[in-house]
Amino acid sequence: MTLNAQFWRSRRVLLTGHTGFKGSWLALLLHQLGAEVHGVALAPETRPALFDQLELTKQLAGHHLLDISDAAALASVAADCQPKVVIHLAAQPLVRRSYRDPLGTWATNVQGSLHLLEALKPLQHPCAVVMVTTDKVYANQEWDYGYREEDRLGGHDPYSASKAAAELAIASWRTSFCGSAGHQTPHLSIATARAGNVIGGGDWAEDRIVPDAMRALAAGEAIRVRQPEATRPWQHVLEPLGGYLLLAENLATAGQGYASAFNFGPALEANRSVRELVDTALSHWPGSWRDLSDSKAPHEAGRLHLQIDKAHHQLGWRPRWPFATTVERTVAWYRAVHEGASPLECCLADLACFQEELAP
Numbered sequence: 001m002t003l004n005a006q007f008w009r010s011r012r013v014l015l016t017g018h019t020g021f022k023g024s025w026l027a028l029l030l031h032q033l034g035a036e037v038h039g040v041a042l043a044p045e046t047r048p049a050l051f052d053q054l055e056l057t058k059q060l061a062g063h064h065l066l067d068i069s070d071a072a073a074l075a076s077v078a079a080d081c082q083p084k085v086v087i088h089l090a091a092q093p094l095v096r097r098s099y100r101d102p103l104g105t106w107a108t109n110v111q112g113s114l115h116l117l118e119a120l121k122p123l124q125h126p127c128a129v130v131m132v133t134t135d136k137v138y139a140n141q142e143w144d145y146g147y148r149e150e151d152r153l154g155g156h157d158p159y160s161a162s163k164a165a166a167e168l169a170i171a172s173w174r175t176s177f178c179g180s181a182g183h184q185t186p187h188l189s190i191a192t193a194r195a196g197n198v199i200g201g202g203d204w205a206e207d208r209i210v211p212d213a214m215r216a217l218a219a220g221e222a223i224r225v226r227q228p229e230a231t232r233p234w235q236h237v238l239e240p241l242g243g244y245l246l247l248a249e250n251l252a253t254a255g256q257g258y259a260s261a262f263n264f265g266p267a268l269e270a271n272r273s274v275r276e277l278v279d280t281a282l283s284h285w286p287g288s289w290r291d292l293s294d295s296k297a298p299h300e301a302g303r304l305h306l307q308i309d310k311a312h313h314q315l316g317w318r319p320r321w322p323f324a325t326t327v328e329r330t331v332a333w334y335r336a337v338h339e340g341a342s343p344l345e346c347c348l349a350d351l352a353c354f355q356e357e358l359a360p
Contacts, residue, residue, distance in 0.1 A: 008033035017089030021203040024050040031059040038062030038081040050202030053343035068112035075119040098159035109162040128251035129190040136160035146307035149261040189251040195240035196233030196265035201333025214334040223289035228275040235266040236326040265306030270323035284331040
């Protein structure tokens with residue numbers, strides 16, 4: 001997988017969710033590629049926030065703080081921006097929060113996604129649209145083998161179910177409104193992207209194991225682990241972001257042939273338990289952890305695993321960093337920043353190392 005720098009140079013990109021963890025990394029990557037990035041998102045909600053640490057407002061062509069539930073405001077931004085590529089990351093992304101606010105989760109993840117697609121209808125030029133969902137969209141059977149893009153969608157918790165519903169809504173919108181009939185537009189090519197569990201420097205969210213662990217280690221406290229035996233497809237945040245951009249390139253150049261769902265996950269060896277993740281992290285930043293498993297806690301999936309054959313064969317995409325490297329670089333970022341290093345310099349170092357891996 002090699003990104004086409006010429007494709008991205010000066011290309012207008014509308015990036016939703018640009019103030020979040022993945023969005024901040026993607027805004028930085030797009031800036032490095034020379035793209036003209038217009039961001040739409042809520043203000044960062046964590047303190048610290050990677051978006052603020054990287055001072056990304058200085059690198060954006062447009063920085064719009066709005067809720068994607070505001071259809072009129074979103075349509076106005078799209079009309080002003082006239083994007084050639086759209087990457088949709090804005091979401092309510094936390095499982096445990098979705099139990100506290102199920103209606104808000106559904107409104108953002110489903111209705112907000114449709115507001116964006118509706119805002120893009122008036123465009124009169126080709127536009128590649130990558131709508132990002134999650135590996136949790138599948139009806140989880142706790143299988144040992146990975147889910148493929150054609151497997152049944154579902155979701156036990158409100159977050160997972162809302163993302164599965166978003167996949168259905170996006171697919172319906174695409175078949176209904178993309179085409180050459182009178183009620184359709186020929187300009188949009190729309191795909192969805194389902195990524196595994198992303199980790200990396202600068203995630204400060206609540207109720208996620210890596211930021212929880214890094215906060216504990218920085219404070220000299222034991223890491224609190226809710227589900228030590230749960231397994232996840234761990235990957236560095238740069239892995240799926242490269243996949244999203246590669247998918248956008250193919251949508252823009254080959255159109256409807258890529259207008260479908262794609263999984264972006266790690267190699268099989270990176271499907272590890274939370275226990276293994278924490279133990280590996282502690283080998284790079286010594287400390288301790290304690291098991292806080294609670295059988296009465298709200299349900300969270302025990303086993304997740306993605307098959308990534310489609311992305312490999314159709315896009316030429318494959319994960320680059322093994323589990324050990326992913327954890328090592330993630331912990332190194334947090335430890336260096338804790339000790340006074342520049343978050344921007346740490347991100348640029350990871351980005352440079354990763355781009356070396358992308359070289360042909």
